[in-house]
Amino acid sequence: FLSNITHDDLLLQGTTGNPKAAVLSHHNFVNNIIAYDYRADLTTDMVLCVPLPFFHVYGLSVTLGRPLVPGLRAVVPSPSYDVAAILKAIQEQRCTDMSGSPTMFVDIIKSPLLQHYDVSSLRRAEAGGNVVTPSVRKLIREKLNIPVRVGYGTTELTTAATVVCEDDPELKQLHTVGRALPLLEIKIADPMTGREQPVDTPGEVWARGHNVFLGYYNDEQKTRECITEAGWYKTGDVGVMDGDGYVTIVSRLKDLVIRGGENIFPFEVEEVLNTHPAIHESLVIGVPDDRMGEELCAWIVLKDGLSVTDEELRDHCQGKLTRFKIPRYFIYDKNVPRTPIGKAQKAKMRPLAAQRLGLTK
Template sequence: MPEIPALPSYASGISDVPLLGDTIGDNFDRTVAAFGDRDALVDREAGSRWTYRELAAEVNTLAHGLVATGIGKGERVGIWAPNRAEWTLLQYATAKIGAILVNINPAYRAHELEYVLNQAGVRMLVAAERFKTSDYAGMIEQVRPKCPGLEHVVLLGTDSWTGLRESGRGGDPAVLAGLQASLSADDPINIQYTSGTTGFPKGATLSHHNILNNGFFVGELCNYTEQDRVCIPVPFYHCFGMVMGNLACTSHGACMVIPAPGFDPKATLAAVAAERCTSLYGVPTMFIAELNDPDFATHDLSSLRTGIMAGSPCPVEVMRQVIDRMGMTEVSICYGMTETSPVSTQTRADDSVARRVSTVGRVGPHLESKVVDPETGLTVGRGTPGELCTRGYSVMLGYWEEPEKTAEAIDAARWMHTGDLAVMDEDGYVNITGRIKDMVIRGGENVYPREIEEFLYTHPDILDAQVIGVPDVKYGEELMAWVRMREGAEPLTAEAVREFCQGKLAHYKIPRYVHVVAEFPMTVTGKVRKVEMRRQSVTLLGLEQVAEQRHA
């Protein structure tokens, strides 16, 4: 008898719940009609809170203000700010009129800001004046002459923000209703930049349909209802905050709680306790900081039942403590990427702890996943490693104005190739085992070494540079630069490299370790062997025990 072929590494997400066909604005209005008197948004630092009815009034006023300023459907509005209520207001106001919200990473420096403003064609930029050590207003003034398409700059907390809102007061509701009615769920509504392997970030362009449904189904798998209150310490500029956080809440009538503008473990724990949050989000680094806070035991976290941990691999012991000490018995692990809105696989509330600490779950509702041989593109059998691919409603429209790069990522059958190595087991659960490319995930931030290498090449004493990820207890991975010096130059220290990068690269892109070498490990064909560099670095830095730590 012929041998029966192995079950293919393919899975589709079955669901009795249909996809939403709404635009974000229409879906938001349905929630307001159903749950108008319930809490919608709490900004702890500002001391502000809104019911859904109050939030809708603010959103509509801002939408009218955008229209009065001349912002129309398809035009790009940038947001450059840490987490605050105004971020959320702008997210829904732009969705109501069909303007495309461009998320700008608060850690960006001037040259990164300039690139994004020009590449996306941002017409209006809404920004905080400053945050921590970042002088946003100063950097905007620095790049503005080089951004001819940027017509309006609105700084939060200043007269320009007040003026934008005031210009929308008394707007005709029929005008806004007409604008909403002219929108399609398939229209682009959001551009999120991901670090690029060529040294420049790419703008993943997402539709109403992409992100509204992803937020909704992530919320469904967390069993959200209007009774839930979700603490969101993860950044809004990323899908984790604005999709899995905000859109998961508004599509269920749940309350969004902003504990602080940036992550602060004390503020997060205090917010959960004071607001009786039922769900808490974070990357493993955040949960580790919360669990290790000296005042952890003083906070009443008894309201928690669920939450999401994503962004980087979760150490097994951290997951167990989140369940045991924080009471998050239904905590969910999610896996995805910005290009897939973001979540592709997720653990379920009834999954065993073993599943939640050893896999990233199984494919989400209405989505497909497969694992393919990277060389042939053919689907491999269950239990065989290969590249993870995703298809369905969540796959982005494409990279903004970069069709060639879009075609490299999304094949003719609309499968998104993640670049991640994975294994799918007999039950469809996925384990991420590595990355085909050299991307480093540091504390939930995707970092592409090529971008940093190209910057290091600009140092007058560096002949060549290779950047790799090495294991790290706190961040999952940390950056290490191997450098070759020009003849006669003094060897560089890690401190000197950090000083060179300071203020020019986002903080999470600055290498922690530097190793000066005469030559890099090479293959016979002349390619740098980064796998060998990582192996040597683990020994060199004494990270053997960290490298052996088990992760989900």
């Protein structure tokens, strides 16, 4: 079987939202792992704990790709996500690295089981699959006493397109997703014109290189919409690039809230709310409004045993955000619609929030 595989054999990956199959080749996967290896220095003595699901491109690449290409060892703790199994695997297999979503790392650190296991073999954490906030990066470093690598990518980009590592400057480690992997190109483009944006100016993240998928299966129109004639893949993510080439992801284009003609990136508001001592996580979405078109709603997940009022949160935002960026509505609920790797599903949250607030017609 292996002798018959060519670099164009296909792997089909499902994505969240409306079902579509992103066609990826062995060439995509193998070369993307090699490019990541150049940047992240994967070594054969690494023992990688991987609690990620195989059906997600991140889990597939880490669990199957890295053992086959650079030759390191991957440990799958359990058939499904289980914090106790992860801790047991790290202790018994002496795992040196762990790849996971930010939610997984937070769950492990906050679990009372952590104190009963020896995780001193861990040398680094690799977080991705969702936005990894500076507060989560600090939490991992402080509680597990290991550096954090953060990558950025999509299924269509065969997992990683950028990565920030422990040898990068401190502020870059905390606030960015790093620079493009070797032999890949990243640019920040005006989504309307495709022109490259100036340094530190928000725009859509475009990528080009060997990691760009071949297209959507049986959907030429959708493929043409997101891959330009010059080979650039339009990610749908909003980001900025600094003068050193480091990228910061700001939001999704589809999550952009337009209130009275003003563009508001939810991530900017979430960063401020997340600094409140009572908040575990905040998720900002747009809800319908007859006058403004959209209003801001903050879905708040509180820390255990703590509480806060709407007015206290508005006061917290004063002076840190422009007035029109302060949420009008707040919902307090730990039950957030999520994907299997813990990413909040804002497309599902918006109608739920509108219904709760009595804004549906």
